[in-house]
Amino acid sequence: MRWIVTVDHHGGCIGMGEDADGVPTRGAPEQGDALPMEFRLYEASGNLLFEGRCGDIDADWWHGFEPLNYLWQPFRCRRLSYRRAGTDEPWRWLRP
Template identity: 85%
Template sequence: MRWIVTIDHHGGCMGLGEDVDGVPARGNPEQAEALPMDFRLHLASGEVLFEGRCSDIDADWWHGFEPLNYLWQPFRCRRLSYRRAGADEPWRWLRP
C-alpha cells in the first residue's frame, strides 16, 4: 500500500513511506495529494506523532496497518486513525 508522511510532529520522517509494492520509499507532497485517505499515527497516550496520506484503507484494511507497523518500533506509534482526504468527518480508529 502506498503511504507518505506529510506532517511530522516528531522530526526526521518527512516524506517517509512505501511505494505501492510495499518497498520503503520517500515521497513528496505532490505524490501524497493523489492518495485518497488521510492518516495519523499516535502514541498509546493519543498524542499524534505523524500525519500523512495513503491508499484506500476502507478497500484494503489489512494493508492499512503498514504505516503503523513500519513506525511501531522506532517511534512507539501504537494507534492509527484515518478518514477520507478532504472530508470533514470524524477520525476513525483502524481496527480489524
C-alpha cells in the same frame, strides 16, 4: 499499499513511506495528494506524531496497518486513525 508521511510532529520523517509495491521509500509530501485517505499516527499516550496519506483503507484494511507497523518500533506509534481525504468526516480508529 502506497503511503507517505506528509506532516511530522516528531522530527525526521517527512516523506517516509512505501511505494505501491510495499518497498520502503522517501518522497515529497506533495506525492500524497493523489492518495484517497488521510491517516494519523499516535503514541500510546495519545500524542500525535505523524500525519499522512495512503491508499483506500476501507477497501483494504489489512494493508492499512502498514504505516503503523513500519513506525511502531522506531517511534512507538501505537494507534492509527483515518478518514477519506478532503472531507470533514470524523476520524475513525483502525480496527480489523
